[in-house]
Amino acid sequence: MQRQLTLDLGTPPPATFDNFFAASNHELVTRLRELEGALAAGPVADRTFYVWGEPGSGRSHLLQALVHEATGRARFLSPQSALTAFGFDPRVTLYAIDDCDDLSGAQQIALFNLFNEVRAHPTSALVATGSAAPMGLSVREDLRTRLGWGLVFHLTALTDEGKASVLKHAARERGIALADDLPNYLLTHFRRDMPSLMALLDELDRFSLEQKRAVTLTLLRDMTRTGPAPASAGRITGDEEPPPVPDAPDTPHDEPTDLFGDPLSIESVSASPEMGSPRASTRFK
Template identity: 40%
Template sequence: MKEQLILDVLPVVSPRFDNFVTGRNDEAVSRLRAAAAGQSIYLWGEHGSGKTHLLLAATKQRGRYLNAATDPLPDPGEPVPAGLLIAVDDVQNLSEAQAAALFGLFNQWKTRQDTPDAFTLLTSGPCAPRQLHIREDLLTRLSWDLVYRLETLTDDERRSALLQRASDKGIPLSAEVTNWMFNYYARDMSALSSLLDALDRYSLAEKRSITVPLLKSYLQSRHS
């Protein structure tokens, strides 16, 4: 019960363009911010590079985010509303039926690309289109328009991203705690962000400030 009450009062930070640390990805982020009807963009990069964050940010105002592993894709036989932005994340996880649906969506996107009924189609995967193990005719369509590789953050950029997330959520994070996290914990941004959120919950439950001893206590509690 105490854990649930803590979860209920924690601030939720939604993925936005303004809380994404671009690093060396300025052009890709700028293109996504300005993605217009009639455009298609495929993002690729390793786990933790920010693909999901950016797709969620892009669909926040006028779009629909879909994860290929969990969400059904729209029926390609039904017209997509003009101006809608559709984002399909992790295309490497498409089932045969979903791959057929995305193939149909691309055909519809291409047919309407230069018309008043155009819509935006964003996709992502872990590697360049030609390296994906999905149907050949879909590989071609993923490259029909813009393709961007997302570069992973350097250590300095990761620190900046972590401190920004902490500031966003009102979590006081000292240099000592930050250094410990980077020296003794995974440097993947997803893992660091998850640790920060869990540490915030733990500090509230224990009614203690976030310090290195508290961090060690939390990690020990996970393995006890």
């Protein structure tokens, strides 16, 4: 198996709803975005959520976005949180609990009690995440039952095809003439999570402007191996050299296919927030 390369691209931006790509998760994203406002407007029937999905699907991103964009008091909890942090506070509007299936036994009991308190206070809400549907969670039976009481959403991760479409759409928004073969190459040889891919696209954009060259595999090779880009452009870690990149001209080939006319439209992967159409500095956690 070919070893994937990583780039040191600095600290990623905060997780927000705008830099999350909703794909087929529009209803969930919309509900979470509107949750705090709905609580402020009056009684809300659905105030407890359980979101499950595979690693990399964006569970943590959504919880962090919920807390980051809250105008009132919100609390993010995880297996690394102190047991006392699971105590109910009537001043807290939103509770976001990540990886609840990795909580310790004591934390699970505390979450069970917190869940009951939230249900009893109509001005608060709770959103929890895990790696499996409630019935498949390795947690206490009473907690599993509580998690299944509210709204349950399966968070669907982007496919490789979807990731490639997002990269192409983001490139078009930046005015980048992205070589057709570049997205698949990035997915094959670099970290595959969307925050890393979008950060790499940003660096390619900057480097191409500095070099006044098209964004091609050759440019990527120069940026990661020998290019004169500053340290912010990222460096390859590990002992291996980057995989060979075929020498290609820095200008697009004269072919019938328009570099921007990719048949995979972004609407097939992101039609709402994520939410909304991706913006110029989009990331995905």
